[in-house]
Amino acid sequence: MDFDLTSAERDFRDEVRTWLEEHLVGEFAGLRGRGGMGQEDISAEVQIAWERELAGGGWLGIDFPAHLGGRECSLSEQVLFHQTYVEARAPGRLPNMGVTLLGPTLVAYGTPEQQERFVPPILSGEEFWCQGYSEPNAGSDLANVGTKAVLDGDRWVVNGQKIWTSLAQYSDWCFVVCRTDPDSARHAGLSYLLVPMDQPGIEIRPIVQITGGTEFNEVFFDDAVTNADLVVGQVGRGWEVAMGTLAFERGASTLGQQTYFRQELDALLAEARANGTADDLVIRQELAQAYATLEIMRYNNLRMLTGVDAGGVPGPEMSIGKLLWSNWHRSLGELMVGVRGADAMAVAADDGEEYSLDSWQRTFLYSRAHTIYAGSNEIQRNIIGERVLGLPREPR
Structure with a gap:
C-alpha cells in the first residue's frame, strides 16, 4: 500500500x-x-x-x-x-458492534429491506448492537451452539444463554447465532437472527471483570421473540453468515490500533528513562523487542490491506495479525510491571472502600483477555497451521 x-x-x-x-x-x-x-x-x-x-x-x-x-x-x-x-x-x-460487525454483515448478506431498516439507525447512532455468539459450552468452539429458536407463526421464539456479551446492558438489538434445526449438529442447522433486547424474555447479568468493570454480560433468552423475517441469510445456513461477520472484525482500523500501541510504547519508554530502568540490560532488551515486534505488526497489516485494496479477500494473514497484536499487548502489560517495579502493584483507595487502577494497571489486567476473545490463540494457530502450512487438521 x-x-x-x-x-x-x-x-x-x-x-x-x-x-x-x-x-x-x-x-x-x-x-x-x-x-x-x-x-x-x-x-x-x-x-x-x-x-x-x-x-x-x-x-x-x-x-x-x-x-x-x-x-x-x-x-x-x-x-x-x-x-x-x-x-x-x-x-x-x-466496541460498536453495529458499525464494525452487524452493519457490514447486512450489506453482504442481508435483504434490501433489512439493510434499509437497520443500517441507517446504526450509522446515525440511534441503535446500538451486541453480539450473541459465545455460550458457556460454545466459546472458541462456536459450532457447539445450543441456544435454540423455533418458528411459531410469524415469529421466532428463542431459548438459551449467551455469555461474554459486550455492552449488552446498553444495547437495543442483538445478532444471535442459534440452532433452528433441532436434529442438526455442529455447523449445520444454525441461523443468524436479529433479536430486540427490550422485551420480557431477555435477562442481562453483568459480569464483574478483574479490572472492576462490567463490559461483559451473561444474557438469558426465555421465550424471547423476534419477527420471522429477521433471519440474515438462509435459515439453517447461519454458520456462513457468522463466519462472514468475523471476517469484518479486522480491517482498516488495525493501523489506528498500531498508532495507539506506539503511543503506549512511547509512554513506557519515557517512564523507563525517567526511573532508570532503561539502563537495566534485560528491560532494555525487552523494550527493543517490543519496538521491533510492533514494526513487524505494522508491515503485516500493510500487506493485508494491500491485498484487500487490490480486490482480494483477507486470508490467513488476519490470523497472523490477531496472534501478533494480542500477544504483544499482553507482553507490554507485563513489561510495564518490570519497568515500574513495586509501584505497579500499588493501587489508590477510593472513598476508603473501592480501589482505583491507573491506565497501566488496567492494561496489564485487561490484556489477558486479548488472547482469548475474537478467536483464541489456539484457534489462530490452527488456522495458520492448516491453511498456510498445510498441516493436518487438529484431531477432534
Whole structure:
C-alpha cells in the first residue's frame, strides 16, 4: 500500500483533524487520551454519546454505501481516518458492534429491506448492537451452539444463554447465532437472527471483570421473540453468515490500533528513562523487542490491506495479525510491571472502600483477555497451521 498521500487524501486528513478539534469541546473536552481497550475511565454512557457525536459528523459509516447513510470512503481514506483519530488523542472507542460487525454483515448478506431498516439507525447512532455468539459450552468452539429458536407463526421464539456479551446492558438489538434445526449438529442447522433486547424474555447479568468493570454480560433468552423475517441469510445456513461477520472484525482500523500501541510504547519508554530502568540490560532488551515486534505488526497489516485494496479477500494473514497484536499487548502489560517495579502493584483507595487502577494497571489486567476473545490463540494457530502450512487438521 502506497502511503504517499494525494492532494485529496491530505484534504481528507485535514478534514478529520479539524472536525475533531471542533468537537472535542464542552462535555467531551476532557476525553482526550482516555478510554480504549480495557480502560474504564470513561463511562459507557459518555462513550455512547461520543459515538452519536461522531455519527452527527458522518464518521461512523465511512466505508458504507451512500444510499444507506455512509461516505463510501476509499480504503486509504479509512486508514487515514483511524490513524488521524488516534494521533489526535481522541477518546478510545467502545466496541460498536453495529458499525464494525452487524452493519457490514447486512450489506453482504442481508435483504434490501433489512439493510434499509437497520443500517441507517446504526450509522446515525440511534441503535446500538451486541453480539450473541459465545455460550458457556460454545466459546472458541462456536459450532457447539445450543441456544435454540423455533418458528411459531410469524415469529421466532428463542431459548438459551449467551455469555461474554459486550455492552449488552446498553444495547437495543442483538445478532444471535442459534440452532433452528433441532436434529442438526455442529455447523449445520444454525441461523443468524436479529433479536430486540427490550422485551420480557431477555435477562442481562453483568459480569464483574478483574479490572472492576462490567463490559461483559451473561444474557438469558426465555421465550424471547423476534419477527420471522429477521433471519440474515438462509435459515439453517447461519454458520456462513457468522463466519462472514468475523471476517469484518479486522480491517482498516488495525493501523489506528498500531498508532495507539506506539503511543503506549512511547509512554513506557519515557517512564523507563525517567526511573532508570532503561539502563537495566534485560528491560532494555525487552523494550527493543517490543519496538521491533510492533514494526513487524505494522508491515503485516500493510500487506493485508494491500491485498484487500487490490480486490482480494483477507486470508490467513488476519490470523497472523490477531496472534501478533494480542500477544504483544499482553507482553507490554507485563513489561510495564518490570519497568515500574513495586509501584505497579500499588493501587489508590477510593472513598476508603473501592480501589482505583491507573491506565497501566488496567492494561496489564485487561490484556489477558486479548488472547482469548475474537478467536483464541489456539484457534489462530490452527488456522495458520492448516491453511498456510498445510498441516493436518487438529484431531477432534
